Amino acid sequence: MSIVIITGGSRGLGASIAVQCAKRGMGVILTYNSNRRAAETVVDTIEADGGKAVALELDVSHSETFPAFRDAVGETLAKTWTAKAFDVLVNNAGYGLYNPIASVTEDEFDGLFRVHLKGPFFLTQTLLPLMADGGHIVNVTSATSRVATAGVAPYAAFKGGLEVLTRYMAKEFGERRIRANSIAPGPIRTELGGGLTPEFEALLAGQTALGRVGEPDDVGCMVASLLSEENRWINAQTIEISGGYII
Template sequence: MSTSKIALVTGGSRGLGKDMALKLAQQGIDVILTYRTQQAEAAAVVAEIEALGRRAVALPLNAADLSTFATFFTQVGTALHEAFGTDRFDFLINNAGTSLSAPIAEMTEAQFDEMLNVHFKGVYFLTQRALPLLRDGGRIINITSAVTRNAFAGVSAYATMKGAVEVFTRYLALELGSRGIAANAVAPGAVFGGGAMIDTPEIRAWVAQATALGRTAEPDDIGGIVAFLCTDAARWLNGQRLEATGGMTL
């Protein structure tokens, strides 16, 4: 039976999710990471984690397709047994997502539903499905966004779903407290180098001047915060939103 703690990181093949997976591994935590289409990239992350002396498995998951969740968690159960010698994992990091920019006046129902499924409905029901496999005393970390505090034109649907996840996080903390499970949200600002942000010199310059620490963020700025929330030192943080922006638009 494995004694190592295990994290499930959705969207772990690149960007923020990759850095979270690596930071967790550096902390001595084994990792199950998911990818949607980037199988080769996910395999490379697994190799990096194994080079750190930890165990890792990559599984395919479309976080917007709720009809696949039952099969996915059957695969998670198999991986836990075969790769880690256990039947539970300790940390759920809901990170997978996509970006979309469209003014409210031009938003289509299909675009709205895409954001709803991947960023809120998917997070809600993926978490629900995970609960039987999540060890008592574990943690849930939902990745939301600074745009739930700051309004920027074009991201209304994305921001609305992330706001819903922040409310959901508080309810998870309340309802799962009897199992010793803490739930928190991490809200990054503009993070470059992960593939999600439109990346131009002009956008980087604007973000840097709007940030108190005077620079833009990279995935490496966020992963360590998620890893910290999986430590014993963070055990009394619960139901909180931690904004990680370097002090953007204070």
Template sequence: MENTNKIALITGGSRGLGKDMALRLAEKGINVVVTYNSQADDAQNVVSQIEQSGQKAAALQLNTGDTKSFEAFTETLKQTLTDKFGTDHIDFLVNNAGIGGYKMLDEVTEDFFDELFNIHFKGVYFLTQKLLPVLNDGGGIINVSSGLTRVSLPRSSAYASMKGAIEVFTRYLAKELGARGIRANTVAPGAIMTDFGGGHLRNSEQSQKMVSDNTALGRPGVAEDIGGVVAFLCTEDARWVNGQRIEVSGGMAL
């Protein structure tokens, strides 16, 4: 266990991809703080599972789309780190929290656009900025993007545009934080069967068939396909991976 005292903060860690990331990080000996927006019980369940495995964990409420709450969140985080982990810094920030949103261009309202923008880009940008003083030198940032930045599917123009912005932002993070030894990478999941976007893939056999037909490995992804890649990026094995977009899609639309 190389990372016994390292700590990762994962936004949106109560279920789906974030939950699997948290559990896989704990398997690597990394302590975890997860944030949740409304699913407090689910988040506490993740904490319990991690604690049973022998690692430390905590759950904090955060709406990643509300930048005005970040100041108070950062103070709560620092207090939690001091009380529960005996430190006031984290080593890894995983910007995972997100919502689905699918509309044709002519159906997109400003409110719909703004909600996606606030959660998927503005929130990620300013939460990362706010947490830079709390992030240890030599640590890492992982931003979650989407296969939809590379493969264009109708109804995803707004969502995918925000994720495209995240990919550019990640490269700039890598450049600007390199002097502190902090790495920044993007993980881009393909189509995954979770609650995401109202479980639209999981609930549609037609969508699953379309995904399977267009994926080299012949099936849609599941949450358990993603967490281990994020965990790997938080280990010494990935110390020379920086500024990269790693797609985890089973070979979709090759």
């Protein structure tokens, strides 16, 4: 059985990725930051459908905690799956912040940096010894790295940085047959940045060729499919999942 670790799997896109991976027979380790209850609900959903999932706590903005997290993953693999390695890491955890460049504070900038770029970098580095050869890293970026939308400059810049990092991961980990790809969602109905007001949703739907915002399963199904053997030759890419956002 293939085992996937999904950061920020308690809600939104991460929860959908977790459920869709489990539906395809993968074992799931999902992480939460503060919302343990939501994470346990995702675990219950997966187990009610016959799958196997474990929720672990992780704050990706605190890289000093990553070695202890790696130990917790190792124990979970041994106890739950009698396994020594996992196969897939989805760096998904994140949060949104709307503030124009003119008023972004250094603390806001640093907070976004730690979660969206530094966290995925050092978490991947820390977990590499536990990742199976032939594995896969999926970094969740954003369509805002392609189009400049109002008020998300540092967020978008770090997502763009994560796309560059993805290519370097693919290059450096290729000798272990580990592939690395970014997926870049357009606007999706989650609680990111406080969620969507009806007015904001209408605006975003009007900017999307298919005429609506995305739902979490639009992303979850795509990621689960990307991980499948049929897509084994996709490597070092950024794939936008947006229904055609601002084209």
